[in-house]
Amino acid sequence: MEDSVKKIALLGMGTVGSGVYEIIERQKVNMPDKIGCVLDIAKVLVRNKKKYENTVPAEKLTDQWSDIINDDSIDIVVEVMGGLEPARTYIKEALEKGKHVVTANKDLMATHGHELLDEAKIHGCDLLFEAAVAGGIPIIRPLKQCLVGNDISEVMGIINGTTNFILTKMTEEGMEFADALQLATDLGYAEADPTADIEGYDAGRKLAILASIAFHTPVTFDDVYTEGISKVTAKDIRYAHELGCEIKLLGIAKNTEDGIEVKVHPTMIPIDHPLASVKDSFNAVFVHGDAVGDTMFYGRGAGSLPTGSAVVGDIMDIARNMRFQCTGRIGCSCYKRIPIKEMKNTRSSYYIRMKLEDRAGTLAVLAGLFGSNNVSISKLLQKTKEGDMAEVVIVTHNVEERQFMDSITVIAAMSMVQEISSVIRVYSAE
Amino acid sequence: MEDSVKKIALLGMGTVGSGVYEIIERQKVNMPDKIGCVLDIAKVLVRNKKKYENTVPAEKLTDQWSDIINDDSIDIVVEVMGGLEPARTYIKEALEKGKHVVTANKDLMATHGHELLDEAKIHGCDLLFEAAVAGGIPIIRPLKQCLVGNDISEVMGIINGTTNFILTKMTEEGMEFADALQLATDLGYAEADPTADIEGYDAGRKLAILASIAFHTPVTFDDVYTEGISKVTAKDIRYAHELGCEIKLLGIAKNTEDGIEVKVHPTMIPIDHPLASVKDSFNAVFVHGDAVGDTMFYGRGAGSLPTGSAVVGDIMDIARNMRFQCTGRIGCSCYKRIPIKEMKNTRSSYYIRMKLEDRAGTLAVLAGLFGSNNVSISKLLQKTKEGDMAEVVIVTHNVEERQFMDSITVIAAMSMVQEISSVIRVYSAE
Numbered sequence: 001m002e003d004s005v006k007k008i009a010l011l012g013m014g015t016v017g018s019g020v021y022e023i024i025e026r027q028k029v030n031m032p033d034k035i036g037c038v039l040d041i042a043k044v045l046v047r048n049k050k051k052y053e054n055t056v057p058a059e060k061l062t063d064q065w066s067d068i069i070n071d072d073s074i075d076i077v078v079e080v081m082g083g084l085e086p087a088r089t090y091i092k093e094a095l096e097k098g099k100h101v102v103t104a105n106k107d108l109m110a111t112h113g114h115e116l117l118d119e120a121k122i123h124g125c126d127l128l129f130e131a132a133v134a135g136g137i138p139i140i141r142p143l144k145q146c147l148v149g150n151d152i153s154e155v156m157g158i159i160n161g162t163t164n165f166i167l168t169k170m171t172e173e174g175m176e177f178a179d180a181l182q183l184a185t186d187l188g189y190a191e192a193d194p195t196a197d198i199e200g201y202d203a204g205r206k207l208a209i210l211a212s213i214a215f216h217t218p219v220t221f222d223d224v225y226t227e228g229i230s231k232v233t234a235k236d237i238r239y240a241h242e243l244g245c246e247i248k249l250l251g252i253a254k255n256t257e258d259g260i261e262v263k264v265h266p267t268m269i270p271i272d273h274p275l276a277s278v279k280d281s282f283n284a285v286f287v288h289g290d291a292v293g294d295t296m297f298y299g300r301g302a303g304s305l306p307t308g309s310a311v312v313g314d315i316m317d318i319a320r321n322m323r324f325q326c327t328g329r330i331g332c333s334c335y336k337r338i339p340i341k342e343m344k345n346t347r348s349s350y351y352i353r354m355k356l357e358d359r360a361g362t363l364a365v366l367a368g369l370f371g372s373n374n375v376s377i378s379k380l381l382q383k384t385k386e387g388d389m390a391e392v393v394i395v396t397h398n399v400e401e402r403q404f405m406d407s408i409t410v411i412a413a414m415s416m417v418q419e420i421s422s423v424i425r426v427y428s429a430e
Numbered sequence: 431m432e433d434s435v436k437k438i439a440l441l442g443m444g445t446v447g448s449g450v451y452e453i454i455e456r457q458k459v460n461m462p463d464k465i466g467c468v469l470d471i472a473k474v475l476v477r478n479k480k481k482y483e484n485t486v487p488a489e490k491l492t493d494q495w496s497d498i499i500n501d502d503s504i505d506i507v508v509e510v511m512g513g514l515e516p517a518r519t520y521i522k523e524a525l526e527k528g529k530h531v532v533t534a535n536k537d538l539m540a541t542h543g544h545e546l547l548d549e550a551k552i553h554g555c556d557l558l559f560e561a562a563v564a565g566g567i568p569i570i571r572p573l574k575q576c577l578v579g580n581d582i583s584e585v586m587g588i589i590n591g592t593t594n595f596i597l598t599k600m601t602e603e604g605m606e607f608a609d610a611l612q613l614a615t616d617l618g619y620a621e622a623d624p625t626a627d628i629e630g631y632d633a634g635r636k637l638a639i640l641a642s643i644a645f646h647t648p649v650t651f652d653d654v655y656t657e658g659i660s661k662v663t664a665k666d667i668r669y670a671h672e673l674g675c676e677i678k679l680l681g682i683a684k685n686t687e688d689g690i691e692v693k694v695h696p697t698m699i700p701i702d703h704p705l706a707s708v709k710d711s712f713n714a715v716f717v718h719g720d721a722v723g724d725t726m727f728y729g730r731g732a733g734s735l736p737t738g739s740a741v742v743g744d745i746m747d748i749a750r751n752m753r754f755q756c757t758g759r760i761g762c763s764c765y766k767r768i769p770i771k772e773m774k775n776t777r778s779s780y781y782i783r784m785k786l787e788d789r790a791g792t793l794a795v796l797a798g799l800f801g802s803n804n805v806s807i808s809k810l811l812q813k814t815k816e817g818d819m820a821e822v823v824i825v826t827h828n829v830e831e832r833q834f835m836d837s838i839t840v841i842a843a844m845s846m847v848q849e850i851s852s853v854i855r856v857y858s859a860e
Binding site: 019023024026027034035079121130136137138141146147148149150151154216272274277278279282289291292293294295296297298299300304305306308309310312313316317319321324325326329330333335336379428 | 448453454456457463464465560566567568571572575576577578579580581646702704707708712714719720721723724726727728729730734735736738739740742743745747748750751754755756759761763765766798802
């Protein structure tokens with residue numbers, strides 16, 4: 001048993017796939033000691049076999065899924081192709097055949113994860129996906145095992161490296177968004193079409209997975225409010241500093257008394273919060289549990305080898321489970337159905353920057369309007385004057401989104417208001 | 431099977447024990463959903479039963495180990511008494527009887543951990559100890575499972591909350607060591623006898639455990655060099671800031687080409703290193719793996735509920751393993767025997783603050799002496815003058831400890847040197 005071989009099929013040989021391939025090659029010699037068996041990448045599914053003929057032995061390469069699904073010697077299917085289809089179908093078919101699955105596919109897990117985990121359970125298979133959230137950072141096992149004795153009230157993270165890189169450049173070098181995005185593109189941190197990163201969709205997918213695990217409730221990407229960073233300006237970042245904050249694109253999931261909040265948006269966060277010092281393309285996930293208190297998990301959220309590290313950790317765990325005949329030991333943990341709040345019912349503190357007529361009584365009118373919508377003001381700062389216009393920054397207390405938005409709609413329509421320049425949520429532990 | 435009960439004996443009802451007790455009570459209702467069974471604390475071993483008659487039902491309290499070891503219905507023994515004996519004997523006896531064990535005992539695991547893990551293996555039992563390192567922070571499962579595909583070259587941490595609190599106060603409020611220690615004592619962060627914390631012994635024990643797991647090699651507390659924080663001054667912290675560093679008590683374990691380095695000492699670390707912003711009594715463990723790159727795990731390293739969180743995570747994992755009949759699945763992972771370097775053969779960069787005669791040529795003589803011991807100087811700063819004495823700060827490149835110490839011995843004996851005021855190691859990624 002000690003020297004048995006577990007056969008793996010790798011679906012995809014892109015960034016993550018090549019990382020997985022390389023790590024398994026590197027660790028070959030350690031496998032018997034680490035997990036009591038050897039991992040053999042028996043098949044690699046690619047679109048164009050020619051492209052890989054120098055990296056992968058010819059007999060392992062295939063462009064036919066049937067070569068894999070019909071090969072009963074394959075124990076573990078590793079899906080690193082990305083996208084919803086055919087990944088979803090392949091994973092389902094693999095589980096139906098009793099093959100265990102590792103996936104790094106956040107799009108898929110955030111949309112069809114629960115269906116696939118149910119499928120895995122039926123067949124007593126492992127379906128592991130540590131790499132689908134925050135790349136190489138260990139977070140799923142810590143949540144499902146180490147912190148299982150906690151009621152988790154909050155999971156919050158910097159879970160998109162591209163936007164964190166852009167915001168870091170805007171913060172440290174005073175760049176505007178467009179320039180920082182260009183730099184990120186030039187350096188390969190941003191994709192040719194950066195929409196999924198910039199608009200918070202990528203972070204939203206990861207947040208849906210994190211919230212599902214933390215709150216034991218199915219949360220899908222559709223449930224997540226997303227707002228990107230394209231409207232954040234260097235000026236707002238400077239003003240944030242004056243308020244003792246950094247601006248980060250945060251995924252925030254809270255389990256409140258009246259339901260789950262799941263939202264991705266630019267957020268002002270106090271500089272002494274552990275997430276505030278996470279820079280460049282690094283990711284971090286902050287977790288608050290009733291017993292453990294505050295914890296944070298930090299590292300590389302993307303990249304060939306970091307993401308490959310998480311995938312290989314999953315593969316090796318499955319191999320070990322197979323040896324001990326305990327696959328399916330930790331499956332879906334969503335035994336609750338906590339309602340998910342609509343964005344308008346969530347709560348936050350807000351920062352508003354606006355241009356107002358510089359006239360006696362203006363600020364009193366403004367404060368009155370917020371007050372009539374139950375929006376109480378925590379700070380009101382007059383920043384600059386330009387002719388008869390004044391730039392004003394307001395920070396509210398923790399209020400309901402709906403009430404805040406109602407007051408902003410009214411205020412924006414007033415003649416004394418020239419412009420609502422920015423609205424950015426401010427993190428509140430409440 | 432789904433509703434089966436796992437019976438637990440809790441050895442000790444101090445800080446950690448009471449946290450474990452409370453968390454299991456809180457989580458009672460969730461247990462069937464989370465782990466498919468119920469945990470019942472059937473026995474609590476204490477010295478003085480009277481003390482606990484209001485918190486623990488009388489029929490569970492015992493002051494006799496024999497009541498536990500001879501009770502075949504007890505599945506899991508949770509050792510949270512601390513100290514080497516009788517903890518070691520109790521754990522051994524429990525394993526011999528086929529009972530699984532969870533311990534939070536770092537002293538014991540850093541000294542006799544390998545012997546106990548061997549014992550667990552013989553009997554097919556789980557012996558888990560997540561709480562023995564960095565309290566509530568998930569670190570052992572991440573290292574043994576999530577990062578198992580990595581060759582880990584460095585594990586480094588702030589793994590003592592008391593000293594981190596003291597250094598934070600010295601940093602933020604300019605306090606001297608004695609005053610900060612007094613404050614820590616007043617606030618209950620430091621024990622009546624703070625030696626184990628202040629001198630780095632507590633951190634050294636945790637580091638031995640971390641190094642063993644990271645490098646797959648038995649490392650015990652005796653192997654660890656320890657140096658405490660009592661000689662750190664507020665002035666050195668100010669000078670560190672001028673050099674772009676914070677001073678932290680770090681446990682540093684490196685797997686170098688010629689062996690393992692394990693050392694605990696005050697360390698200057700660049701302010702942009704993730705460990706530099708870990709404040710107050712928080713802990714953090716930084717890990718570098720060849721695939722994952724840099725990762726960090728942050729949270730509460732001590733306290734009743736945080737440490738209890740880690741213990742309960744282990745208990746629940748064992749209960750799950752029992753259901754799936756795969757206990758002993760992850761045991762000792764020390765399959766290597768990498769030699770451990772003596773401190774004199776380790777390498778570091780060094781900060782030296784000294785008082786010298788303020789005379790032409792003094793610095794040249796000094797630089798020459800360092801040079802003749804192969805200690806090259808990276809920075810040399812003249813700080814203040816007092817009469818004919820000058821205060822000088824020197825930072826060396828990365829050099830061998832022996833060569834550095836040899837040069838310091840010679841320099842200290844020179845007539846032009848009035849005083850070597852401080853020597854503090856400077857973190858170097860080399």
